[in-house]
Amino acid sequence: MIRFKNSVIARTNLGKPSRVIVAGHIDTVPVADNAQAVLISKDGKLPSDGSSVSEDVLFGIGSCDMKGGVAVAFRAAATIENPQFDVTYIFYECEEIESSRNGLTLIAAEHPEWLTADIAVLLEPSNANIEAGCQGTLRANISTSGKRAHSARSWLGENAIHNLNAILETLNSYEPAKVLIDGLEYREGLNAVSISGGIAGNIIPDQALVEVNYRYAPNKSGADAEQHIRDTFKDFTVEFSDNAPGAMPGLDRPALADLVSRVNGQVAPKFGWTDVARFSAMGVPAVNLGPGDPGLAHSRNEFVPVSQLQKCEETVFSWLRG
Amino acid sequence: MIRFKNSVIARTNLGKPSRVIVAGHIDTVPVADNAQAVLISKDGKLPSDGSSVSEDVLFGIGSCDMKGGVAVAFRAAATIENPQFDVTYIFYECEEIESSRNGLTLIAAEHPEWLTADIAVLLEPSNANIEAGCQGTLRANISTSGKRAHSARSWLGENAIHNLNAILETLNSYEPAKVLIDGLEYREGLNAVSISGGIAGNIIPDQALVEVNYRYAPNKSGADAEQHIRDTFKDFTVEFSDNAPGAMPGLDRPALADLVSRVNGQVAPKFGWTDVARFSAMGVPAVNLGPGDPGLAHSRNEFVPVSQLQKCEETVFSWLRG
Structure with missing residues (x-):
């Protein structure tokens, strides 16, 4: 022992x-x-x-x-x-x-x-x-940008938090795959696990992000999974923080x-x-x-x-x- | 002196x-x-x-x-x-x-x-x-709820971050008022100034929130402004943190x-x-x-x-x- x-x-x-x-x-x-x-x-x-x-x-x-x-x-x-x-x-x-x-x-x-x-x-x-x-699991930060401004004159800026909307829409309409291997059905999933943004109570923020967790079937490689996430969020900045194939x-x-x-x-x-x-x-x-x-x-x-x-x-x- | x-x-x-x-x-x-x-x-x-x-x-x-x-x-x-x-x-x-x-x-x-x-x-x-x-200024937390679950079995839970989508949609489609007083046009604004949610990288979170800052014309009382925010986010939990009338x-x-x-x-x-x-x-x-x-x-x-x-x-x- x-x-x-x-x-x-x-x-x-x-x-x-x-x-x-x-x-x-x-x-x-x-x-x-x-x-x-x-x-x-x-x-x-x-x-x-x-x-x-x-x-x-x-x-x-x-x-x-x-x-x-x-x-x-x-x-x-x-x-x-x-x-x-x-x-x-x-x-x-x-x-x-x-x-x-x-x-x-x-x-x-x-x-x-x-x-x-x-x-x-x-x-x-x-x-x-x-x-x-x-199943494999990866995490990635999907981020938006904008333009900082005083919140009393918000029309001079662009709100990065408001821009997160398109990321959440993508997640809400995402149809996860079901993959059959050796007679077993592996159910994938793509979910937000954290969200953050904001500088101060009177500032329009210029950055915000959603951290997503993708659970993928074991017949996908880690590289395949990353490519799938890049394709899914092709209009945004994607940074991978963690990836463990199944x-x-x-x-x-x-x-x-x-x-x-x-x-x-x-x-x-x-x-x-x-x-x-x-x-x-x-x-x-x-x-x-x-x-x-x-x-x-x-x-x-x-x-x-x-x-x-x-x-x-x-x-x-x-x-x-x- | x-x-x-x-x-x-x-x-x-x-x-x-x-x-x-x-x-x-x-x-x-x-x-x-x-x-x-x-x-x-x-x-x-x-x-x-x-x-x-x-x-x-x-x-x-x-x-x-x-x-x-x-x-x-x-x-x-x-x-x-x-x-x-x-x-x-x-x-x-x-x-x-x-x-x-x-x-x-x-x-x-x-x-x-x-x-x-x-x-x-x-x-x-x-x-x-x-x-x-x-103008007056108030801040409020607009929050969503869901059901906590393991992110590998997300279909057993309900993702509070995904539910923020409706709040951001409301903000994106919001038309701020322009109010004429004594010949002066006061431009209102309703903006997210922070967003947060998430428990851990493998958990579907059951709570998330957006902090909004409402800049309102001086002919509205603080109570009017709060009622407007309650009406605008009537499907969500609203908590006021700060309110200074104009x-x-x-x-x-x-x-x-x-x-x-x-x-x-x-x-x-x-x-x-x-x-x-x-x-x-x-x-x-x-x-x-x-x-x-x-x-x-x-x-x-x-x-x-x-x-x-x-x-x-x-x-x-x-x-x-x-």
Whole structure:
């Protein structure tokens, strides 16, 4: 067992013919009045919006994304003494922020040998089934310009904030693609994630911008995705700030067949970018398999059903035990 | 002559049948590489951007707003021994910042009698002509809401930034009123001065807002102006942060007629808010009459033409001497 910066790695060395990685990130998004974990019984009400739940759930930030999955991996590491593979457990920091601080990035830079394996399983929320591959994600700043003036004589200037209108219209009329790969439908998305502009309360501003996040199907390269954004916003200044291509599902690889069989072939596409792509880029086929509805990740209503914690544990334990 | 905090007041007491106030603020906006006053001859170049000037000008911060006007008032106070009115000269602090620190506010709180007069002339830049009254100004936050979600599954949320589109459309199609009062056309304006929204690069935000600045004609009350903004943005949440009503020109008042005649009736509306509104609210009709182009106030290129200093001095001197 090794602590490396704020990540923890534990490896078995049993001389097994193959090695798998079981990994989860240990950070969460910022708190939204949901720092306290609470067990809510069936028909009880969520503390967030008072809606009732149809089964026993564990409520609180990170319960779904992805401390539920991390809990399953902790129990596996503590319980399974003689797995059918050698196992590398990785509990890593900073998946939720920029890639340069991601625990896997930091490990890969200094100890890439710790990340070698035949396949990797990330316990990202996927309703306790397999979500294969992942979509790419890029961020870009789309900006407008204008001419600065005193707001009491606005006709002498040109308002860069008013000019943002055309960018928002483009976003509102955008039809995201749906792309079929290995029988899985990847749903793309193009959204504003921030907007800013303004100098002072009495000045017509000469600059403003919208930051967009494009989620793209795994058969597009990073360069393809950037070209698509340049084409979509061809009348504006476009600056890319971040781009992480996705990962193809790779379900045809033999190493994944054992795991797929244990969820009765229930495989869905992963819409969110996950570190599956990072493993894939390092040549390690990877899938997401964790408890929780990915749609609840980052929401104020975040919870994980107890039944999914149990189902995920059964799947992972049976697979590791063989 | 009285020093009151950082303002200076000088009053004649000659037993004249009427009293006028001649006033100017002595602070400037922050320096922008233009602290050194420089006399630039015709066809010379400005130190700021190297552009050339078509007549002799005095360059430097505050030259236009409003040390040029203050210089005229200083010379009047020092030179004119027997004016046709009793005169109160007021050189006051902190016009450029929040109202609570404004020298006139401070004087009015403790010595309102020092501010009584038949009319007041502010030497605010108005190209050495009269700019009468002033427009009101209010600021409001117009906000949208949505539903927070992970940006990889944006169809589960509703993007508050995308919803700003309707606010910007309203601003872009807004036709500001032009209001005729005493023969002067007051040009209103409704503009975004800031825009903001966004939580993180992977979250569909549930809140966003545009701060607007409404410049309104002096025949509207503050309450009228707020109602107009509520009506204009009736589909959105509106919160007011600031509201200062304008001042009617009052050119029909006999006390102003003598002054207007000395600029050959050259009277324009004042678009920006000035302390004319403060005098007006105290029952003292007031006008702006100072050297300099108000469009240069607060700019890096700030200067005042020497010819306007002379013209303003001639007007003010002839009026005070009678």
